[in-house]
Amino acid sequence: MVGVRQFDEDALIATALDVFWRKGLHDATMQDLAAATGVQRGSLYNAYGDKEAIFLRAFDQYAEQFLHAAGSALASGDPAAGLRNFFDMIIVNMTEGAPARGCLTTRTALDAAISSEDVRRRVQGVLSRLEQLIGKAIGAVPARRSVADANRLARVIVTFTRGLAVMERAGYSRKQLRESATTFIDAVIGDV
Amino acid sequence: MVGVRQFDEDALIATALDVFWRKGLHDATMQDLAAATGVQRGSLYNAYGDKEAIFLRAFDQYAEQFLHAAGSALASGDPAAGLRNFFDMIIVNMTEGAPARGCLTTRTALDAAISSEDVRRRVQGVLSRLEQLIGKAIGAVPARRSVADANRLARVIVTFTRGLAVMERAGYSRKQLRESATTFIDAVIGDV
DNA sequence: TTCATTCTTGACATCATCGTCAATGTTGAC
DNA sequence: GTCAACATTGACGATGATGTCAAGAATGAA
Numbered sequence: 001m002v003g004v005r006q007f008d009e010d011a012l013i014a015t016a017l018d019v020f021w022r023k024g025l026h027d028a029t030m031q032d033l034a035a036a037t038g039v040q041r042g043s044l045y046n047a048y049g050d051k052e053a054i055f056l057r058a059f060d061q062y063a064e065q066f067l068h069a070a071g072s073a074l075a076s077g078d079p080a081a082g083l084r085n086f087f088d089m090i091i092v093n094m095t096e097g098a099p100a101r102g103c104l105t106t107r108t109a110l111d112a113a114i115s116s117e118d119v120r121r122r123v124q125g126v127l128s129r130l131e132q133l134i135g136k137a138i139g140a141v142p143a144r145r146s147v148a149d150a151n152r153l154a155r156v157i158v159t160f161t162r163g164l165a166v167m168e169r170a171g172y173s174r175k176q177l178r179e180s181a182t183t184f185i186d187a188v189i190g191d192v
Numbered sequence: 193m194v195g196v197r198q199f200d201e202d203a204l205i206a207t208a209l210d211v212f213w214r215k216g217l218h219d220a221t222m223q224d225l226a227a228a229t230g231v232q233r234g235s236l237y238n239a240y241g242d243k244e245a246i247f248l249r250a251f252d253q254y255a256e257q258f259l260h261a262a263g264s265a266l267a268s269g270d271p272a273a274g275l276r277n278f279f280d281m282i283i284v285n286m287t288e289g290a291p292a293r294g295c296l297t298t299r300t301a302l303d304a305a306i307s308s309e310d311v312r313r314r315v316q317g318v319l320s321r322l323e324q325l326i327g328k329a330i331g332a333v334p335a336r337r338s339v340a341d342a343n344r345l346a347r348v349i350v351t352f353t354r355g356l357a358v359m360e361r362a363g364y365s366r367k368q369l370r371e372s373a374t375t376f377i378d379a380v381i382g383d384v
Numbered sequence: 385t386t387c388a389t390t391c392t393t394g395a396c397a398t399c400a401t402c403g404t405c406a407a408t409g410t411t412g413a414c
Numbered sequence: 415g416t417c418a419a420c421a422t423t424g425a426c427g428a429t430g431a432t433g434t435c436a437a438g439a440a441t442g443a444a
Contacts (some may be wrong), residue, residue, distance in 0.1 A: 005339040005421070026218075027306060043422055044404065099305070106296050110302040112361045113291070114219060123362050152375045160348075162362075163355030170301045170315050176391065180351050183344045189336075198440090221431060235392055237433065363400065 005047065012037050015060035020099045025055050025119065026111050056118060062104055063126045066093070070130060080189055082137050083157070087164075087181040094165055095174040103165035126168040131158045153188065160184055197239065204229050209250035213293045217247050217311065218303050221381035248310060254296055255318045258285070264323060266329040272331050274380055275316055275349070279356075279373040286357055287366040323350045346382065 015037045019028050030051055034041045046158045048054045073085040094103040108115070131154045138157075139150035164177050172180075207229045211220050222243055226233045240246045265277040286295040300307070302316045304346050323346045330349075331342035364372075 022305075024305075030403090031273075031401075040423060041402090042404085042424075046421065050403085073310055086295045102302075102305075104359055109358050109362045110294075110299055112234075112363070113215075113294075120363065127362055152371065153379065154377065155368075155372050156352075156376045159355035159359050159376070160352055161355070162358035163225055163351035164352070166301055166354035166358060167351050170319055171304070171312065176347075179344065180348050184348045185349070187345065187348065222433090223431075232393060233432095234394075234434085238391070241434085 007037070007039050007043075012039060012102065013054070013057050013061055016054050017062055020055055020058055021062075021104050022097070024071035024107050024111065025052075026114060033048065035038070037115075052116060052119065056122065057109070059119075059122050063067060063129075066105075067126065067129055067133065069093075071133050074133055079138050080185070083181075083185055083189075086134075086137075087161075088178070090161055091164065091174060092122045094168050095177070100168065102169050103162075105164055107169075109162075127158055127162075129163075131155055136157060156188070198235075199229065199231050205246070205253055207356065208246050209254055211294050212247055212250055213254075214289070214305065216299050217244075218306060221248075222333055242309060244311065248314065251296070251300070251311075251314050255314065257319075258297075259318065259321055259325065261285075263325050266325055269332050271306050272377070273299075275326075275381075276374075277376055278326075278329075279353075280370070281354055283356065283360075283366060283369045283373060286360050287344065287369070294361050295354075298354055299355035299361075319354075322353075325345055326350060348380070351384060 017035045019032050020084050022028075023032060030041050030044060031053065033039075033044060033051070037044075039047075044054065048057075051175070053184055070160060071084070072085060073089040074082040076082055076085050090103075094100065105123055109127075112120055122145055131151070134157050135147075135151045135154035138153060139147060160181075164181065167180070168177060210223055211224050211228045214220075214268050215224060220243070220370060222233050222236060224233075225243070225246065229236075231239075231259035236246065240249075260279055262278060265281040266274040268274055297315055297318050300311060301319075303326075304312055305313070323343075326349050327339075327343045329341060330345060352373075356373065357380065359372070361370060
Protein backbone atom coordinates (compact mmCIF):
# COMPACT_ATOMS: atom_id res chain seq x y z
CA MET A 1 0.00 0.00 0.00
CA VAL A 2 1.34 3.38 -1.01
CA GLY A 3 0.17 6.92 -0.42
CA VAL A 4 -0.85 5.92 3.05
CA ARG A 5 -3.72 7.46 4.95
CA GLN A 6 -2.53 10.16 7.32
CA PHE A 7 -5.07 9.75 10.06
CA ASP A 8 -6.20 7.06 12.45
CA GLU A 9 -9.52 5.81 11.12
CA ASP A 10 -10.82 4.53 14.44
CA ALA A 11 -10.04 7.81 16.13
CA LEU A 12 -11.68 9.71 13.30
CA ILE A 13 -14.87 7.68 13.52
CA ALA A 14 -14.94 8.14 17.28
CA THR A 15 -14.58 11.89 16.87
CA ALA A 16 -17.22 11.88 14.15
CA LEU A 17 -19.56 10.01 16.48
CA ASP A 18 -19.16 12.75 19.03
CA VAL A 19 -19.99 15.39 16.41
CA PHE A 20 -23.05 13.49 15.17
CA TRP A 21 -24.18 12.86 18.72
CA ARG A 22 -24.03 16.52 19.59
CA LYS A 23 -25.42 17.93 16.35
CA GLY A 24 -27.36 15.12 14.73
CA LEU A 25 -26.86 13.60 11.31
CA HIS A 26 -28.69 16.36 9.57
CA ASP A 27 -27.13 19.31 11.30
CA ALA A 28 -23.56 18.14 11.40
CA THR A 29 -21.71 19.38 8.32
CA MET A 30 -18.59 18.11 6.63
CA GLN A 31 -16.95 21.27 7.88
CA ASP A 32 -17.86 20.33 11.43
CA LEU A 33 -16.34 16.91 10.91
CA ALA A 34 -13.25 18.38 9.29
CA ALA A 35 -12.77 20.85 12.12
CA ALA A 36 -13.29 18.26 14.85
CA THR A 37 -11.04 15.64 13.30
CA GLY A 38 -8.40 17.91 11.87
CA VAL A 39 -8.82 16.21 8.51
CA GLN A 40 -9.66 18.38 5.53
CA ARG A 41 -13.01 18.14 3.83
CA GLY A 42 -11.45 16.94 0.60
CA SER A 43 -9.73 14.09 2.41
CA LEU A 44 -12.98 13.02 4.04
CA TYR A 45 -14.75 12.95 0.70
CA ASN A 46 -11.86 11.00 -0.75
CA ALA A 47 -11.79 8.50 2.07
CA TYR A 48 -15.50 7.92 2.67
CA GLY A 49 -17.51 9.41 -0.16
CA ASP A 50 -19.99 11.47 1.78
CA LYS A 51 -21.29 12.42 5.18
CA GLU A 52 -23.73 9.58 5.42
CA ALA A 53 -21.03 6.96 4.92
CA ILE A 54 -19.17 8.44 7.87
CA PHE A 55 -22.35 8.51 9.88
CA LEU A 56 -23.11 4.86 9.18
CA ARG A 57 -19.70 3.84 10.47
CA ALA A 58 -20.03 6.01 13.54
CA PHE A 59 -23.53 4.80 14.19
CA ASP A 60 -22.49 1.16 13.90
CA GLN A 61 -19.80 1.76 16.48
CA TYR A 62 -22.31 3.47 18.75
CA ALA A 63 -24.91 0.72 18.31
CA GLU A 64 -22.54 -2.06 19.23
CA GLN A 65 -21.37 -0.25 22.32
CA PHE A 66 -24.90 0.68 23.33
CA LEU A 67 -26.39 -2.77 22.84
CA HIS A 68 -23.51 -4.36 24.68
CA ALA A 69 -24.02 -2.06 27.64
CA ALA A 70 -27.76 -2.71 27.54
CA GLY A 71 -27.24 -6.45 27.51
CA SER A 72 -24.88 -6.27 30.46
CA ALA A 73 -27.23 -4.15 32.49
CA LEU A 74 -30.20 -6.39 31.75
CA ALA A 75 -28.25 -9.48 32.71
CA SER A 76 -27.24 -8.19 36.13
CA GLY A 77 -29.33 -9.83 38.82
CA ASP A 78 -32.95 -10.91 38.51
CA PRO A 79 -35.13 -9.49 35.72
CA ALA A 80 -36.45 -6.65 37.88
CA ALA A 81 -32.98 -5.58 38.97
CA GLY A 82 -31.80 -5.94 35.38
CA LEU A 83 -34.52 -3.59 34.21
CA ARG A 84 -33.63 -1.03 36.83
CA ASN A 85 -29.96 -1.17 35.87
CA PHE A 86 -30.90 -0.93 32.23
CA PHE A 87 -32.96 2.21 32.76
CA ASP A 88 -30.20 3.73 34.85
CA MET A 89 -27.78 3.05 32.04
CA ILE A 90 -29.84 4.60 29.27
CA ILE A 91 -30.74 7.64 31.34
CA VAL A 92 -27.09 8.30 32.08
CA ASN A 93 -26.34 7.68 28.41
CA MET A 94 -28.74 10.37 27.24
CA THR A 95 -28.03 12.94 29.94
CA GLU A 96 -24.25 12.81 29.80
CA GLY A 97 -22.25 15.72 28.45
CA ALA A 98 -22.67 19.45 28.79
CA PRO A 99 -24.98 20.20 27.23
CA ALA A 100 -26.47 16.73 27.29
CA ARG A 101 -26.30 14.96 23.95
CA GLY A 102 -29.55 13.06 24.23
CA CYS A 103 -30.13 9.74 22.51
CA LEU A 104 -28.52 9.38 19.10
CA THR A 105 -30.86 6.64 17.93
CA THR A 106 -33.95 8.63 18.80
CA ARG A 107 -32.65 11.77 17.21
CA THR A 108 -31.79 9.85 14.08
CA ALA A 109 -35.20 8.17 14.03
CA LEU A 110 -36.90 11.56 14.03
CA ASP A 111 -34.97 12.49 10.91
CA ALA A 112 -36.45 9.42 9.23
CA ALA A 113 -38.34 11.39 6.62
CA ILE A 114 -35.15 12.94 5.27
CA SER A 115 -32.82 10.01 5.77
CA SER A 116 -31.79 7.23 3.45
CA GLU A 117 -33.03 3.68 3.60
CA ASP A 118 -29.65 2.66 5.04
CA VAL A 119 -30.02 5.00 7.97
CA ARG A 120 -33.57 3.90 8.64
CA ARG A 121 -32.48 0.29 8.66
CA ARG A 122 -29.84 0.98 11.28
CA VAL A 123 -32.35 2.62 13.57
CA GLN A 124 -34.80 -0.24 13.17
CA GLY A 125 -31.96 -2.67 13.76
CA VAL A 126 -31.00 -1.10 17.06
CA LEU A 127 -34.60 -1.00 18.25
CA SER A 128 -35.36 -4.57 17.28
CA ARG A 129 -32.15 -5.90 18.78
CA LEU A 130 -32.88 -4.00 21.95
CA GLU A 131 -36.36 -5.44 21.97
CA GLN A 132 -34.91 -8.94 21.71
CA LEU A 133 -32.48 -8.33 24.54
CA ILE A 134 -35.26 -7.13 26.78
CA GLY A 135 -37.58 -9.93 25.74
CA LYS A 136 -34.97 -12.47 26.70
CA ALA A 137 -34.27 -10.79 30.02
CA ILE A 138 -37.89 -10.55 31.14
CA GLY A 139 -38.82 -13.84 29.54
CA ALA A 140 -36.24 -15.56 31.70
CA VAL A 141 -38.86 -16.00 34.39
CA PRO A 142 -40.03 -19.44 33.32
CA ALA A 143 -43.63 -20.52 33.10
CA ARG A 144 -44.96 -17.22 34.32
CA ARG A 145 -45.77 -15.75 30.98
CA SER A 146 -46.03 -16.76 27.37
CA VAL A 147 -43.25 -15.83 24.98
CA ALA A 148 -45.72 -13.65 23.09
CA ASP A 149 -46.52 -11.72 26.26
CA ALA A 150 -42.84 -11.19 26.98
CA ASN A 151 -42.27 -9.90 23.47
CA ARG A 152 -45.17 -7.52 23.63
CA LEU A 153 -43.99 -6.20 26.96
CA ALA A 154 -40.46 -5.86 25.61
CA ARG A 155 -41.73 -3.61 22.85
CA VAL A 156 -43.60 -1.52 25.39
CA ILE A 157 -40.39 -1.12 27.35
CA VAL A 158 -38.44 -0.12 24.25
CA THR A 159 -41.16 2.38 23.43
CA PHE A 160 -40.94 3.84 26.91
CA THR A 161 -37.18 4.28 26.59
CA ARG A 162 -37.79 6.28 23.41
CA GLY A 163 -40.24 8.39 25.35
CA LEU A 164 -37.59 9.11 27.97
CA ALA A 165 -35.27 10.27 25.21
CA VAL A 166 -37.89 12.72 23.99
CA MET A 167 -38.57 13.99 27.50
CA GLU A 168 -34.87 14.60 27.95
CA ARG A 169 -34.87 16.77 24.83
CA ALA A 170 -37.91 18.59 26.15
CA GLY A 171 -35.90 19.64 29.18
CA TYR A 172 -36.65 17.07 31.86
CA SER A 173 -33.77 16.47 34.25
CA ARG A 174 -31.97 13.24 34.94
CA LYS A 175 -33.76 13.09 38.27
CA GLN A 176 -37.18 13.48 36.67
CA LEU A 177 -36.42 10.84 34.09
CA ARG A 178 -35.30 8.46 36.83
CA GLU A 179 -38.49 9.04 38.74
CA SER A 180 -40.60 8.29 35.69
CA ALA A 181 -38.59 5.18 34.95
CA THR A 182 -39.06 3.97 38.50
CA THR A 183 -42.78 4.60 38.36
CA PHE A 184 -42.97 2.80 35.04
CA ILE A 185 -41.06 -0.22 36.30
CA ASP A 186 -43.19 -0.42 39.42
CA ALA A 187 -46.33 -0.30 37.31
CA VAL A 188 -45.32 -3.14 35.02
CA ILE A 189 -43.19 -5.09 37.46
CA GLY A 190 -46.10 -7.16 38.61
CA ASP A 191 -45.74 -8.79 35.24
CA VAL A 192 -41.98 -9.29 35.41
CA MET B 193 -57.20 50.26 6.75
CA VAL B 194 -55.44 50.80 3.44
CA GLY B 195 -53.04 48.63 1.46
CA VAL B 196 -54.98 45.66 2.66
CA ARG B 197 -53.49 42.21 3.15
CA GLN B 198 -54.21 40.02 0.16
CA PHE B 199 -54.43 36.67 1.91
CA ASP B 200 -56.53 35.02 4.59
CA GLU B 201 -54.33 34.81 7.68
CA ASP B 202 -56.12 31.87 9.23
CA ALA B 203 -55.92 29.89 6.02
CA LEU B 204 -52.26 30.78 5.67
CA ILE B 205 -51.44 29.59 9.17
CA ALA B 206 -53.37 26.39 8.58
CA THR B 207 -51.41 25.76 5.41
CA ALA B 208 -48.17 26.61 7.16
CA LEU B 209 -49.05 24.11 9.88
CA ASP B 210 -49.38 21.43 7.25
CA VAL B 211 -45.97 22.32 5.82
CA PHE B 212 -44.31 22.33 9.25
CA TRP B 213 -46.03 19.09 10.18
CA ARG B 214 -44.74 17.37 7.08
CA LYS B 215 -41.24 18.84 7.01
CA GLY B 216 -40.51 20.01 10.52
CA LEU B 217 -39.61 23.48 11.70
CA HIS B 218 -36.00 23.09 10.73
CA ASP B 219 -36.49 21.60 7.27
CA ALA B 220 -39.36 23.73 6.09
CA THR B 221 -38.08 26.77 4.24
CA MET B 222 -39.68 30.09 3.52
CA GLN B 223 -39.79 28.95 -0.07
CA ASP B 224 -41.81 25.92 0.96
CA LEU B 225 -44.22 28.14 2.83
CA ALA B 226 -44.44 30.56 -0.07
CA ALA B 227 -45.13 27.78 -2.53
CA ALA B 228 -47.74 26.10 -0.33
CA THR B 229 -49.58 29.29 0.54
CA GLY B 230 -49.22 31.08 -2.76
CA VAL B 231 -47.88 34.10 -0.89
CA GLN B 232 -44.48 35.43 -1.93
CA ARG B 233 -41.54 35.18 0.39
CA GLY B 234 -41.24 38.91 0.64
CA SER B 235 -44.84 39.19 1.78
CA LEU B 236 -44.31 36.57 4.45
CA TYR B 237 -41.30 38.42 5.80
CA ASN B 238 -43.26 41.63 5.73
CA ALA B 239 -46.24 40.13 7.52
CA TYR B 240 -44.55 37.94 10.13
CA GLY B 241 -40.86 38.74 10.34
CA ASP B 242 -39.39 35.30 10.02
CA LYS B 243 -40.08 31.60 9.78
CA GLU B 244 -40.15 31.03 13.51
CA ALA B 245 -42.89 33.60 14.02
CA ILE B 246 -45.04 31.73 11.53
CA PHE B 247 -44.20 28.46 13.23
CA LEU B 248 -45.18 29.73 16.64
CA ARG B 249 -48.60 30.76 15.35
CA ALA B 250 -49.08 27.45 13.58
CA PHE B 251 -47.90 25.50 16.59
CA ASP B 252 -50.24 27.36 18.91
CA GLN B 253 -53.14 26.48 16.65
CA TYR B 254 -52.03 22.87 16.61
CA ALA B 255 -51.56 22.71 20.37
CA GLU B 256 -55.02 24.03 21.13
CA GLN B 257 -56.65 21.59 18.75
CA PHE B 258 -54.55 18.69 20.02
CA LEU B 259 -55.11 19.35 23.70
CA HIS B 260 -58.80 19.84 23.15
CA ALA B 261 -59.04 16.50 21.39
CA ALA B 262 -57.00 14.87 24.13
CA GLY B 263 -59.23 16.29 26.82
CA SER B 264 -62.35 15.09 25.07
CA ALA B 265 -60.99 11.59 24.59
CA LEU B 266 -59.85 11.34 28.19
CA ALA B 267 -63.22 12.49 29.47
CA SER B 268 -65.20 9.86 27.56
CA GLY B 269 -66.33 7.14 29.91
CA ASP B 270 -64.46 5.83 32.94
CA PRO B 271 -60.72 6.53 33.30
CA ALA B 272 -59.71 3.27 31.61
CA ALA B 273 -61.95 3.86 28.63
CA GLY B 274 -60.77 7.45 28.50
CA LEU B 275 -57.19 6.30 28.32
CA ARG B 276 -57.96 3.88 25.53
CA ASN B 277 -59.73 6.57 23.55
CA PHE B 278 -56.89 8.95 24.20
CA PHE B 279 -54.31 6.52 22.84
CA ASP B 280 -56.49 5.80 19.83
CA MET B 281 -56.68 9.50 19.16
CA ILE B 282 -52.96 10.20 19.35
CA ILE B 283 -52.07 7.16 17.28
CA VAL B 284 -54.44 8.25 14.54
CA ASN B 285 -53.06 11.77 14.88
CA MET B 286 -49.49 10.66 14.20
CA THR B 287 -50.19 8.08 11.53
CA GLU B 288 -52.53 10.18 9.41
CA GLY B 289 -51.49 11.40 6.00
CA ALA B 290 -49.50 9.79 3.23
CA PRO B 291 -46.78 9.63 4.10
CA ALA B 292 -47.65 9.88 7.78
CA ARG B 293 -46.70 13.17 9.34
CA GLY B 294 -45.81 11.87 12.77
CA CYS B 295 -46.14 13.96 15.92
CA LEU B 296 -45.32 17.63 15.50
CA THR B 297 -44.59 18.20 19.17
CA THR B 298 -42.15 15.31 19.34
CA ARG B 299 -40.40 16.30 16.18
CA THR B 300 -40.09 19.83 17.44
CA ALA B 301 -38.79 18.64 20.81
CA LEU B 302 -35.99 16.75 19.10
CA ASP B 303 -34.89 19.97 17.44
CA ALA B 304 -34.56 21.49 20.89
CA ALA B 305 -30.83 22.00 20.62
CA ILE B 306 -31.22 24.26 17.60
CA SER B 307 -34.46 25.96 18.53
CA SER B 308 -35.17 29.20 20.31
CA GLU B 309 -36.31 29.51 23.88
CA ASP B 310 -39.79 30.39 22.60
CA VAL B 311 -40.09 27.13 20.73
CA ARG B 312 -38.83 25.10 23.66
CA ARG B 313 -41.38 26.74 25.91
CA ARG B 314 -44.23 25.76 23.60
CA VAL B 315 -43.15 22.15 23.60
CA GLN B 316 -42.87 22.08 27.37
CA GLY B 317 -46.22 23.78 27.60
CA VAL B 318 -47.98 21.14 25.53
CA LEU B 319 -46.37 18.31 27.49
CA SER B 320 -47.17 19.77 30.87
CA ARG B 321 -50.74 20.62 29.94
CA LEU B 322 -51.19 17.12 28.60
CA GLU B 323 -49.78 15.76 31.83
CA GLN B 324 -52.31 17.75 33.79
CA LEU B 325 -55.19 16.55 31.65
CA ILE B 326 -54.15 12.96 32.16
CA GLY B 327 -53.53 13.44 35.84
CA LYS B 328 -57.03 14.77 36.27
CA ALA B 329 -58.56 11.96 34.26
CA ILE B 330 -56.85 9.13 36.12
CA GLY B 331 -57.00 10.90 39.45
CA ALA B 332 -60.77 10.97 39.14
CA VAL B 333 -60.92 7.59 40.83
CA PRO B 334 -61.38 8.87 44.38
CA ALA B 335 -59.53 7.55 47.40
CA ARG B 336 -57.74 4.89 45.43
CA ARG B 337 -54.49 6.75 44.97
CA SER B 338 -52.74 9.83 46.23
CA VAL B 339 -52.58 12.90 44.03
CA ALA B 340 -48.82 12.50 43.88
CA ASP B 341 -49.20 8.97 42.54
CA ALA B 342 -51.64 10.10 39.89
CA ASN B 343 -49.26 12.85 38.81
CA ARG B 344 -46.32 10.49 38.57
CA LEU B 345 -48.35 8.04 36.55
CA ALA B 346 -49.59 10.83 34.31
CA ARG B 347 -46.01 11.73 33.47
CA VAL B 348 -45.27 8.10 32.69
CA ILE B 349 -48.22 8.05 30.31
CA VAL B 350 -47.09 11.24 28.60
CA THR B 351 -43.63 9.75 28.27
CA PHE B 352 -45.07 6.64 26.71
CA THR B 353 -46.99 8.69 24.15
CA ARG B 354 -43.71 10.31 23.17
CA GLY B 355 -42.23 6.87 22.75
CA LEU B 356 -45.06 5.92 20.41
CA ALA B 357 -44.29 8.97 18.31
CA VAL B 358 -40.67 7.87 17.99
CA MET B 359 -41.66 4.31 17.11
CA GLU B 360 -43.92 5.66 14.40
CA ARG B 361 -40.98 7.51 12.89
CA ALA B 362 -38.92 4.34 13.12
CA GLY B 363 -41.42 2.64 10.86
CA TYR B 364 -43.87 0.88 13.17
CA SER B 365 -47.38 0.61 11.77
CA ARG B 366 -50.56 1.95 13.24
CA LYS B 367 -51.51 -1.58 14.16
CA GLN B 368 -48.24 -2.19 15.99
CA LEU B 369 -48.54 1.09 17.85
CA ARG B 370 -52.06 0.18 18.90
CA GLU B 371 -50.91 -3.18 20.17
CA SER B 372 -48.17 -1.58 22.24
CA ALA B 373 -50.59 0.98 23.61
CA THR B 374 -53.02 -1.75 24.60
CA THR B 375 -50.29 -3.75 26.30
CA PHE B 376 -49.15 -0.63 28.10
CA ILE B 377 -52.61 0.24 29.31
CA ASP B 378 -53.24 -3.29 30.49
CA ALA B 379 -49.96 -3.27 32.39
CA VAL B 380 -50.69 -0.06 34.27
CA ILE B 381 -54.46 -0.36 34.40
CA GLY B 382 -54.37 -2.16 37.70
CA ASP B 383 -53.50 1.26 39.06
CA VAL B 384 -56.21 3.16 37.22
C1' DT C 385 -60.65 62.36 -7.49
C1' DT C 386 -56.65 62.47 -4.95
C1' DC C 387 -53.46 60.71 -1.87
C1' DA C 388 -51.19 58.55 1.92
C1' DT C 389 -50.62 54.12 3.55
C1' DT C 390 -49.69 49.57 3.23
C1' DC C 391 -48.99 45.39 0.78
C1' DT C 392 -46.76 43.00 -3.05
C1' DT C 393 -43.22 41.86 -6.13
C1' DG C 394 -38.92 40.56 -7.99
C1' DA C 395 -34.25 41.40 -7.60
C1' DC C 396 -30.21 41.67 -4.88
C1' DA C 397 -26.30 40.71 -1.81
C1' DT C 398 -24.79 37.40 1.51
C1' DC C 399 -23.85 33.18 3.42
C1' DA C 400 -23.12 28.27 4.12
C1' DT C 401 -22.80 23.98 2.18
C1' DC C 402 -21.91 20.72 -1.22
C1' DG C 403 -19.14 17.90 -4.33
C1' DT C 404 -15.21 18.06 -7.55
C1' DC C 405 -10.65 18.65 -9.33
C1' DA C 406 -5.97 19.67 -10.61
C1' DA C 407 -1.83 20.36 -8.46
C1' DT C 408 1.11 18.86 -4.99
C1' DG C 409 3.14 16.02 -1.84
C1' DT C 410 4.37 11.46 0.20
C1' DT C 411 5.35 6.69 0.53
C1' DG C 412 6.20 1.94 -0.26
C1' DA C 413 7.41 -1.31 -4.00
C1' DC C 414 10.69 -2.58 -7.24
C1' DG D 415 16.98 5.81 -6.39
C1' DT D 416 13.02 5.85 -9.25
C1' DC D 417 8.38 5.85 -9.86
C1' DA D 418 3.63 4.54 -9.71
C1' DA D 419 -0.08 4.91 -6.64
C1' DC D 420 -2.49 7.16 -3.47
C1' DA D 421 -3.57 10.95 -0.06
C1' DT D 422 -3.77 15.81 0.76
C1' DT D 423 -4.73 20.45 -0.17
C1' DG D 424 -6.94 24.61 -1.46
C1' DA D 425 -9.69 26.56 -4.73
C1' DC D 426 -13.70 26.43 -7.68
C1' DG D 427 -18.51 26.53 -9.30
C1' DA D 428 -23.11 25.30 -8.15
C1' DT D 429 -26.90 25.36 -5.22
C1' DG D 430 -30.28 26.88 -2.12
C1' DA D 431 -31.51 29.56 1.80
C1' DT D 432 -31.67 33.99 4.20
C1' DG D 433 -33.08 38.73 4.92
C1' DT D 434 -33.54 43.35 2.69
C1' DC D 435 -35.08 46.81 -0.38
C1' DA D 436 -36.75 49.91 -3.97
C1' DA D 437 -40.31 50.23 -7.11
C1' DG D 438 -44.96 49.38 -8.24
C1' DA D 439 -49.87 48.33 -7.22
C1' DA D 440 -54.01 48.59 -4.67
C1' DT D 441 -57.22 50.59 -1.52
C1' DG D 442 -59.86 53.25 1.90
C1' DA D 443 -60.15 58.03 3.64
C1' DA D 444 -60.90 62.75 2.78
